[in-house]
Amino acid sequence: MNTISPAALGEALDALRSRGPLVQCLTNVVVTGWTANVLLAAGAAPAMVDNPVEAGIFAAAADAVLINVGTPYAETVEAMRAAANAATVAGTPWVLDPVAVGGLPWRTEVAFSLLGSSPTVIRGNASEVLALTGGRGGRGVETVDTPESVIGEARTLAGDRDTVVAISGAVDHLTDGDRVVRVANGHPWLTRVTGVGCALGALTAAFAAVSDDSLLGASAATAMLTVAADAAAARTAGPGSFATALLDELHNLAPADLTTRVRLA
Numbered sequence: 001m002n003t004i005s006p007a008a009l010g011e012a013l014d015a016l017r018s019r020g021p022l023v024q025c026l027t028n029v030v031v032t033g034w035t036a037n038v039l040l041a042a043g044a045a046p047a048m049v050d051n052p053v054e055a056g057i058f059a060a061a062a063d064a065v066l067i068n069v070g071t072p073y074a075e076t077v078e079a080m081r082a083a084a085n086a087a088t089v090a091g092t093p094w095v096l097d098p099v100a101v102g103g104l105p106w107r108t109e110v111a112f113s114l115l116g117s118s119p120t121v122i123r124g125n126a127s128e129v130l131a132l133t134g135g136r137g138g139r140g141v142e143t144v145d146t147p148e149s150v151i152g153e154a155r156t157l158a159g160d161r162d163t164v165v166a167i168s169g170a171v172d173h174l175t176d177g178d179r180v181v182r183v184a185n186g187h188p189w190l191t192r193v194t195g196v197g198c199a200l201g202a203l204t205a206a207f208a209a210v211s212d213d214s215l216l217g218a219s220a221a222t223a224m225l226t227v228a229a230d231a232a233a234a235r236t237a238g239p240g241s242f243a244t245a246l247l248d249e250l251h252n253l254a255p256a257d258l259t260t261r262v263r264l265a
Helices: 006-019 032-042 055-061 074-090 105-115 126-131 147-161 188-192 196-210 214-234 239-252 255-261
Strands: 022-026 045-047 064-068 094-097 121-125 164-168 172-175 180-183
Touching: 006 196, 006 214, 006 255, 022 032, 022 055, 022 074, 022 196, 032 045, 032 196, 032 239, 055 074, 064 074, 064 196, 074 094, 074 105, 094 105, 094 196, 121 126, 121 147, 121 196, 121 214, 126 147, 126 164, 147 164, 147 172, 164 196, 164 214, 172 214, 180 214, 188 196, 188 214, 188 239, 196 214, 214 239, 214 255
Parallel strands: 022 045, 022 064, 064 094, 094 121, 121 164
Antiparallel strands: 164 172, 172 180
16 A cells, blocks of 8 residues: 655655755766766765775765665675675665676675665665565566566565665556555656666665655655656657756756656556
């Protein structure tokens, strides 16, 4: 049952804009600049501190942390583990994005080891989420499952790990193990711009920094990105102009607009 209201999503965006949380991003090399720009457009502050000497120190001081395993290297994995441990000890909310887990053994082992540091939110596609419950995973970064088909496993994962699981798809599904939120906004061009899902992980971390309810924060991040995507697609001709317009729409989206435009299924 959906217990998150559109008004609460708007209030979360207002809190994000008021506080401008500092988000440490340990993310993949393909999307670093795009992720930083999405955070800036939304009203947060990015910090790409991903080396093992500084990552743990910074995680304890940041408002939130994103850990994305999209392009793991030995040094960055060491930094991810240090950041996850430090965030947990400091009470800093952090998000795990298990990119392409399941099909590749090393990154799958890395993702499972990071689960031990109690992520605030796990955000991925359906096959990635299923892989964290022992499933097969997808085809590289592409999902072969749907949010609807794995929501049961996601609820179990969320309950067992005391976390929120956010599954991207045509209709995004989010759960804390008890409640389920479905966000029906978005556009197919979101899948034609590299790094949109990864940037959503960072945006989810930003909202986690300003929300006492982690499900509300994750839902607000998903709603903000997908509502902005609706508006961007309506005035552009394809993925290239859409990507630029998406940043503009994230910047211009007002809390009242989010409240009125979000579609909670």
